[in-house]
Amino acid sequence: MSDVPRWYAVYTHPRHEMVVTKQLESRSVEAFLPTFVTESRWKDRRVRIQTxxxxxYVFTRIKLAERSKVEPLAAEMTYVRHSAIFAFVTR
Structure with a gap:
């Protein structure tokens, strides 16, 4: 089963989701970060922010055997697990 790419949930440091997504994509790892647009109001202006x-959390689609591509990012992220088993996302 490890030769089949699956979607895995990855826990990151808060507010580091976009950075981790870009780093994963730069290593040719398929990453997905679902976002929505919010409008933030500051003193002098309003800004639209991708939230x-x-x-x-970031979602990655990899073969479990290819984790070595992602391991150097270990300080910024952790795979979501149930006991010692990596939790993959199903539909």
Missing amino acids: PVFPA
């Missing part, structure tokens, strides 16, 4: 739907 993650699931704060501190």
Whole structure:
């Protein structure tokens, strides 16, 4: 089963989701960060901000055997697990 690419949830440091997504994509790892647009009001202006739907989570599609591509990012992210088994996302 490890030779089949699956979607895995990855926990990141809060507010580092976009950075982790760009780093994964730069290593040819398929990453997905669902976002929505919010409008933030500051003293002098309003700004539209891309906000993650699931704060501190990014989704990656990899073969479990290819984790070595992602391991150098280990300080910024952790795979979501159930006991010792990596939790993959199903429909």
